[in-house]
Amino acid sequence: MKNKQATGLRRIMAFPVTDLTEKLQGWNMVSVQLGYDDRTYVLLIDEVPERDRGAFIQTELKRSPTYKVLIVDLRLPAEKGDGEARVREILIEGETFHYSYVQPLGEELLLVGARSYYYGRDDYDLNAAVFSHEGRPLRRFLLGDGIQDVQTTPGRLIWTSFFDEGVFGNYGxxxxxxxxxxxxWDRSGIRVFTNSEADIADCYALNVVSDEQVWFYYYTDFKLCALSGPADRPKASFLDPKRSGSASVVTDGYRFLMDNGYRERDRYTLMRQEKPGQLVPREEIIFIKENGEQLRNGIADARGAKMLLFEEAKLYAFSLGELDG
Structure with a gap:
């Protein structure tokens, strides 16, 4: 599928809202995600685990690593570049599982591993664990293998999207x-909703806006789907963004910002829904740092109309209102 072209290119100056360089010293980055509470959740590990046979990600680790969670409370400033951030640090020790994501879950923390091995009947990795803010484990459960993304809601729902190995099977x-x-899922890992609306081979992008609004973008149809209403009985509607391979979607339900796909993840297209079921591209956007270089190869995440970019220990935050004001 050829991406439908926007009308022009706009360069947006990106100013970091906080610099985490000191907090990251001596640690290895695992993931950076937005929470439903407007905070940023950073998962770090003291030592990157080796891959099993050089290829497969370990689940149960040979040594017990130390994880560190940073909860970054951003206060976006009126003057760009003058941001302050309150950062809380939580150490999690004594675990032997390989975690990939961290999200808030009410007054608790949810850590999830992307992979889970199946060894036999009733014998498999429990790849989700809930911790207190003191780092104490509270409960564990299975969320499935091949997890692409995890996002939680204020009502303590846990949404998991899956990449192709999680859909078609691997790891036993x-x-x-x-x-x-x-x-x-609910807060204890009991299934609340199972997709039957879209034929997903690989869920490329997930944006959980609230307890009753979720957007996702998927292969092979390359469609955007909106789930609206209670999670156990949502209504689905579809939009065609006319692009393939995007990994992120930012939206307020009318305006949409998506990256340009497989070979242009650092360029974005701003679109508007001007006809039912169709998105019309308005302009392309690239983000420029203060030194004039383009923001590239960073981590991107989205919640509703808010977007987070992370590169070289610096966090950048945007909203659709700022980009299309």
Missing amino acids: WERPVGESGLIA
């Missing part, structure tokens, strides 16, 4: 948990 799973491509 003949019938994988994530075969539907998208699942919602």
Whole structure:
């Protein structure tokens, strides 16, 4: 599919809202995600685990690593570049599982591993663990193998999207948990919703706006789907963004910002829904740092109309209102 072209290119100056260089010293980055509470959640590990046979990600680790969670409370300034951030640090020790994501879950923290091995009947990795803010483990459960993304809600729902191995099976799973491509769970890992609306082979992008609004973008149809209403019985509607391979979507329901896909993840297109079911591209956007270089190869995440970019220990935050004001 050829991406439909926007009308022009706009360069937006990006100023970091906080610099985490000191907090990251001696640690290895695992993931950076937005929470439903407007905070940024950073997962760090003291030593990157080796891959099993050089290729497969370990789940149960040979040594017990130390994880550090940074909870970054951003206060976006009136003057760009004058931001302050309150950062809380939580150490999690004594774990032997390989975690990939961290999200808030009410007054608790949810850590999730992207991979889970199936060893036999009733014998598999429990790849989700809930911790207190003191780092104490509270409960564990299975969320399935091949997890692409995890986002939680104020009502303590856990949404998991899956990449192709989680949909079609690997790591011993003949019938994988994530075969539907998208699942919602309650705070204890009980399934609330299983996707049957979209034929997902790989869920490329997830944006959980609230307890009753979720957007996702998927292969092979390259469509955007909106789920609206209670998670156990949502209504689905679809939009065609006319682009392939995007990894992020930022939206307020009318305006949409998506990266340009497989070979242009650092360029974005701003679109508007001007006709039912169709998105019209308005302009392309690239983000420029203070030194004049383009923001590239960073980590991007989105919640509703808010977007987070992370590169070289610096956090950049934007909203659609700022980009299309």
